[in-house]
Structures are given as C-alpha cells and as structure tokens.
Amino acid sequence: MRSAEWVRFFCSLCSVEMGGIIQSFKIGCKPDPGRSLRKSEELTNYSFSTTKNNGKMFMRHLLIIISLFFVITPGLFATTYFVDSSLGNDSSAGTTITAPWKTVHKINNSYFQPGDSILFKRDEIWKEYLNFPSSGNSGSPIVIGSYGGGNLPIITGRNEYAGWNDPTNWQSEGNNIWYRDQSYNPQRMWIDGNEVLRNEQIDSLDGIRYMWSWENSKIYVYSTANPAVSFNLMEVNVFYDAVRIDNQNYITLRDIEIRGGYAFSLAIRGCSHLTVKNCRIGSYARQGIQIRDNLGISSTYVTIGNCVLDSKFNFSYGKDKGIDDGIQMTTGANDCIVKNCVIRDFGHSAIYLKALSAADNGVFNNKIFRNLITGENVTYQRGLNTDGYENKCRDNEIFYNIIKNTNVRSQINGNNNWIHHNIIDGVKNSIVKSWGVGQSIDLQCYGTDLVCHDNKIDNNLIMNCDEPGITFSGNGNAKINNYVRNNIIFNCGRNSKSGYDSIGIAIQNSNSIKTNYFYNNCVFNGNENSPAVFLRGAFLTIEQFNTLNDTIDVASDNIQKDPLLSTPDSL
Incomplete structure (x- = not known):
C-alpha cells in the first residue's frame, strides 16, 4: 500500500472515531474535512487543530486508533519475495521478479512478517536445506509457493556425494568391495543417475542386485576398480530433512516439490495451523512427511491435502532398503488432517500413527480420508498402521480411502x-x-x-x-x-x-x-x-x-x- 493510500485510510479511521474532536487535518493542503485527499497532493506538512477542552481526549483517542491500526492490519504490510536459483542474487531486495533472491540459505537467515509470500521459480532446483524461520497469524498466514510457468520448483536433499571422485578417499576391502568413512547412513544411493540397492550384509554385495552397504560409520560400495575411477557420478541424501519447520504457526506450503532426505523430505515439528497442499513430496527420501512435537509442543491443526507422495523406489526383489513410512504422525500430532492425497511405494506403511511411549504427547483426533494408497512397485508396504499406549493413539478416524495392491x-x-x-x-x-x-x-x-x-x-x-x-x-x-x-x-x-x-x-x-x-x-x-x-x-x-x-x-x-x-x- 502506497503512502497516499495509507494516509487516506488513517484519516478515515480518525474521521469515524474522533468525530467532533478533530477540527482540521491538513496534509500539504488547506483544511477541508469534507474533502478526501488526492494522490497528487503533496504529503509534506501536517497539523491538528482541536477544541480547547478536548485536547487531552483527542490525544487519548489518537493513541487508541494508532494501536488498533497496527494490531488489526498486519497483512497490509505483507511483502512477496521471489527466489530464482539461476538468475537470482541474495544481495537483491528479492521483492520483484527482475531482482529475486538466489538461495534457500537467504530464506533461512531472514525474518518474515505475517502475510508475506516466498515464491520459488518453477523449473528451478535448489539442492539446499530449508529450515523456515517465521510464523504467520490466523488472519495472515505466510505462504511458501511458486511462480512462473513449468514444473514445480524442487527443493532436494539428494546431491552429489562429496569427495566420491577422489581416489584417495577409498580403500579396498577385497572382493571388489571398497569403503570410506561416512558418519551417517544416507539410506539411498545413485550411481551414474540410477538408484542402486543397499544390503545390510557387506558380504552380500554382488554388483548385480546389491551395490552398497553402510555399517559402523563406513560406506561400502561394490566396484571392480576404485569407485572414483569406475563411475561418472555418485549421489546420496546429504540432509536429514530437505525441508523442516519447527515451532512455527500459520504457514501455507503449496505448489512445491520436496525431494530427498535421509530421514524425511518434510519434517513438521511443534507447529500449529500449517497447511501443505498441491505438493509432490518424498521422492528419493527415506520417508515422506513426519508430523510430531518439538520442545514439548505438539503439532496441531496440520492439514496435508491434494499432495502426491511417491518414494520413486522401484525394486521388486529383496527386502526394501532405504524407505519407510509415507506419512508418519508421532509423539504429538493432534487434530491433523490428511486428505485427497496419493501415497505410493513406501517401505513400512503409507500412513503410520504411533505413540510408543507413555510419556509422549500422543496422536489423537486426526482424520485420514479420501486418499489413494498403493504399493505395487515395492515388496513390503502396508496401507495403514495405528499403535499406541493407553489413550496415546486414540480417537483417530480413517475413512473413504482406497488401499489397492499392497503387500x-x-x-x-x-x-x-x-x-x-x-x-x-x-x-x-x-x-x-x-x-x-x-x-x-x-x-x-x-x-x-x-x-x-x-x-x-x-x-x-x-x-x-x-x-x-x-x-x-x-x-x-x-x-x-x-x-x-x-x-x-x-x-x-x-x-x-x-x-x-x-x-x-x-x-x-x-x-x-x-x-x-x-x-x-x-x-x-x-x-x-x-x-x-x-x-x-x-x-x-x-x-x-x-x-x-x-x-x-x-x-x-x-x-x-x-x-x-x-x-x-x-x-
């Protein structure tokens, strides 16, 4: 809202509330209470003229008006930020399509107001971790979305495996098995663009079905020569989550694709009134979405709607390694909704509601409805799972879903x-x-x-x-x-x-x-x-x-x- 519009709006509030107290309100023009201001008028000097006996009352009312103005109109200050991974610059203001920001890192280190929108350019990809820092409010949620034409913008935890192409990082175990230090289990691996299957037993790696394993903080790969020489590209999940939102409220996440994560693609923890809609989530990740508590605060009134959750894990032999739940609601997920989603090809359960400790905040009053669940491209996936201690997993309603071709x-x-x-x-x-x-x-x-x-x-x-x-x-x-x-x-x-x-x-x-x-x-x-x-x-x-x-x-x-x-x- 431009300055002249602000003045007209504020003047109208004063005129209504102050009535006979205000004798004149001059802003770069002659006093004329019956005439509205024009945009072309100069906004330079201003003066108030009051009756002699009502000056104190005027100031008291004016302070009330100013306070109410800033309380009831936060959305009027809303700003839209644009993010373009190809042409952006984090030194830009980010508030126009022609001067967008570039990185997710910039978002992580910024602060946003209720009503703001952060829009990612379609057909672009960010191989970064988003940890969103701000909350909206009930009247003005923050929107994280997309702009432009083309495919959904992608935020992904799948990236090139750092140092894989340095031969000195690898040591031979014998029998065509090579290893290097690796502090965490990335869960899934891609060699030359193709996913390869993990086996928990190192001696089962054969270069045909099973190509890699992780054990005791080391990663093992089957290769007839040093992997740095044998392969053109090696990729793994490099972030625990691709997108994480902790203890923030009133956020709408829409029209984005979230991939990868060696735990979850999207982690929602201790949040309230958060909506995720029209998104694609979970490709290349271990799990799609987790909704749970954080710092003792449960997640409440979270809605997942009209989303596609697809692991893109398509091995029809052996036990699934590297995938687990599509949506996991645990240790504090209450009054949440999952509706109108497609959930396919995860490892343990498409949707799992669990409260496996007497001390946790429980999983209750959730509604799961009108979803399509299938697992025909994997070897072990159930449709639904509910588990809990007494009164910890309770009063959940699961209805109008189609569960087809699971195993x-x-x-x-x-x-x-x-x-x-x-x-x-x-x-x-x-x-x-x-x-x-x-x-x-x-x-x-x-x-x-x-x-x-x-x-x-x-x-x-x-x-x-x-x-x-x-x-x-x-x-x-x-x-x-x-x-x-x-x-x-x-x-x-x-x-x-x-x-x-x-x-x-x-x-x-x-x-x-x-x-x-x-x-x-x-x-x-x-x-x-x-x-x-x-x-x-x-x-x-x-x-x-x-x-x-x-x-x-x-x-x-x-x-x-x-x-x-x-x-x-x-x-």
Missing part, C-alpha cells in the same frame, strides 16, 4: 480409533516374509504395554486378499472390546501361507484375544456352505459363527452371500 496387512491398534467406509483391495503376501502377511486388517497389538481396545472396523469393502480379510492375531497384548460391523469381505484367503484358504475372518486361539464383537458382516468366498471363519482352532460357516455358544466372542446377523459386486462402465 502386507494394515495393523490397527491403539484405542477408540474408527476405521470405516474404506476400500481395501488386493493385499498380497510379501515375498520377503515366509509367513502370511496378506491380510487386509490385523488387530495384533505386539510391543510392550501397547493396547488394542474399543476400535471400530465398520462399513469397509475388503476384497481379494491372500490371507483372511480381518484377523485377530494371538501374539502381543490384549485385544478386547473391538467392533467389526457391516463390512463386506469378499474373495479373501485366496493364496494363504498360513492355512486359511477361503477364510474371511480369522480369530486365533489365544488368551490375548478377549471379547470382541462381530455384527452384520457379509463374508463370501464363492461358496455359501464352506467355512468362512476360523475361530480359535475351528473352521466355521457364517451360520455356525452366528449361533455358537461362546462365552468369549460375540457374533450375530452376519451373512454368507454373494455381495454381487459390479464395476460401473464408467470406471
């Missing part, structure tokens, strides 16, 4: 979580496990002092799983007072490693499985008269399941009929 079960633990109206289709047994892990949902509750009670599994469509659609596993702590209601479980147990062929619901024979409730489910495997339930050592039809005289399990009004599913022509 390990979703695990639902904690207490009072509600899983409803999801489609879970095509969970296969992982090739890296010798036992069956291809269930749709497993209530397992392993781990010291973790709980699994009062969770609700309602109105889900579960189909085409290698193992039973829903399983209560015998290992771990008590599973009690959980409800399984109104689900369709179709064509499950199709390729069981655990002896559960054609079984839709499996309740193992264990004292850790207490009273749970099964109402109004439709379970069908192609035959209305064959067993559809495994109950504590016995194979039962649904009719037998409903009428059993069991002092522990409660089941009624379940049916064993073809649900007559069909695919609309438009799909």
